[in-house]
Amino acid sequence: MVIFARFKSFWLGTLSFAVLLVLWESLVRLGWINPFLTSSPTDIAVHFVRQTQSGELSVNLGVSLLEFALGFGGAVVAGILMGILMGWYRLLEYTLEPFVWFLYSAPLIAFYPLFVIWLGLGAPTVIAITFLFSYAPILVNTASGVKTVDKELLRAAISFGARRSDLFFKVVLPASVPMVMAGLRLGVGRALLGVVVAELFGATAGLGYSINYYGALMQTTDMFVSLVVILVLGVGFTQGVAMLEHRFDSWRVGHEQ
Amino acid sequence: MADSAPKAGRDVSSFSADSRWHKPVVGLISVGLFLAVWEMAPRLGWIDPFYTSAPARMYSVGLEVFQSGELMENIRVSLVEFCWGFALALLAGIPLGLLLGTNATARALLDPLVTALYCMPRLALLPVIIMWLGIGMESKVVVVLIGAVLPIIVNTMAGIREVDPNWARAAVSFGASRLDVFVKVLLPGSVPAVLTGVRLGLGRGILGVVIAEMYVSVAGVGHLIVTYGAAMRVDHLVFYSMLVSVFGFAAVTAVGKVEERLQSWRGD
């Protein structure tokens, strides 16, 4: 029954996607909506192939992925390290917490022009924005993972003679892995948002740049090519990290596959 | 993290709670210190004030733009855009979330679409939306809407689905109808998750209105930010950047507090 239900929901989901695409295509073909504004699935596919063959897509994708990797990679390293320190040293936590929550909840894009003044227009600013967007969720989750380690486990370790470094390496670190993974899942989406938005505002290459560029030329179909790629990246990254999280998480929830 | 044996009785207590005032006081001191360094560093010649401005200048800029009327007029524009967009997000998001949470067929049909949109950076649609709706208020409202609505849908849906099925069973055993179960069990049971969605949506919505105004517009705080940025007028730029940031921070924190309060009332 469960398998049947899952099977059914998979097909219903696929069906709804297909219906959406067919509807879109037909409305354009029937002349009910203007393809200049909405493009159409077949046009997008044709332009996708053209952009791929010309190498344009791979250049833009490459630039965006590199900026993403540097910004998000930096946020992962810095966020985990700082999160561990903040979770472990309470004074540091209290000192930095207002700034961290500010980073977490403020619309940081407002500082984009300031970054342009500091770093110039282009890749460095995009990387900085990407870093800033994804840093806080990783840090906050890591810190709370370190802080909320089960006291009974710490007590057991101390009872068996753990030193402070043992507590850290053998209890606190492994115990906080699931929370760190949850932070990465939140961070990865925000990092991608950071790359795309920063590229929209000012860049010379990248998927966001491409949307902005074709937008200015009113070439809807080419805009949609980049949008589709961004959609796929968003789903792929998030699901990828979610799967990774699930693997590391199995012991925490206590569910069997 | 000195490599020494923990002292008896102290060990676990270093992870326990300490006095209530400790945290806000340290936080205040540290923010104060940050502002002091920001203010003093240019004066001492450590950094060029052109790049960083300074807190005291924020005050004079604030006074100036307030008196000229620039501040209130642009805040009004941004707030109106934001409120329309966010109100629509609530009106659309909560019912849709409730539907997806209670109806398996609707969920099967729409869940993949919702998940895909939830995962993607929806602000990438900004140029398309501008092309469709122009550079006026409508496009901003829609940007806020698509930014805020998905977290609200997804969390409301999750909230309904995570209501303890035993509560519904208990209600049914006392003779509740399907409507009763929905109104008396599922709806109140999902309130905390809906609030979480509202908080996340709020953050996304504020980000949306700022980005949309920064991208292209004729008025609004985001518009001022890019204008002053392009003119390299860092004092004004930093003032407005801080303004929207503090607003976003305060709004999200306020909803977070309501969430916390509610959870402690309910003992979740």
Place this chain on the structure above:
Amino acid sequence: MAHIQIENLSITYQSPQDGKPFVAVDSVNLTIDQGEFVTIVGSSGCGKSSMLMAIDGLIAKEGRVLVNGREVNAPGPERAMVFQEFALMPWRSVLQNVLFGLELQRWKGGDRIKRARHYVNLVGLSGFEDYYPHQLSGGMRQRVGIARALAVDPEILLMDEPFGALDAQTRDVMGDELLKIWDREKKTALFVTHSIDEAIFLGDRVVVMQKGPGRIKVVIKIDFPRPRAVELRDEPEFATYRRRIRDLLSTEVQELQRIKEDSHG
């Protein structure tokens, strides 16, 4: 010879609500001999678990705890604890959990893995070495907890309601098996429980505690020969012990009732 000597042990907590001090254990004196199995029974809140934590050196105390005549204030390798909620590291397999104590104590006495395997077998978990705690039942998890404690070769086993989280049947089986293991390993054992039957069945002596503040009410010697079998619980003498302890604990309830009424009237 006295293996553990508890002198004037008092434990005071700060109440987390109002910060007022709360006396959990009040001037307890107790001497436990080498190889003795002592059980501590009392209603919840009588400070029996706190006492065990203090003996292990996990919480602050007043008074003295002497092991082999030497005062102890921190955990040491001669004592090992079995926890009520098992306290197994969820990311470690059964074998790795049993190795945990050996790692922390920088065990030098030969092959750690061989030793860990030995104790996994001893508690009846051979074949489950690579399972993770969440894949095991409560009873099996506590077997891991016991193996982890035994593996570091302590002189003293401290057990804090180790079967408190288990269902009644599993509980009896575990008690029976614990005695079999104890017969072979010959440790001094201090076992906290709120089950009167468990306390009588396992103990050479039963320490009955009262609460408000936690004090020793009486220590009862249990005159059953060892090894003991499950059927012991059906003996008339067992029933006599049971009735006596139950009466001691219920007079406490009545007394508390009386004090309450007095203070209200």
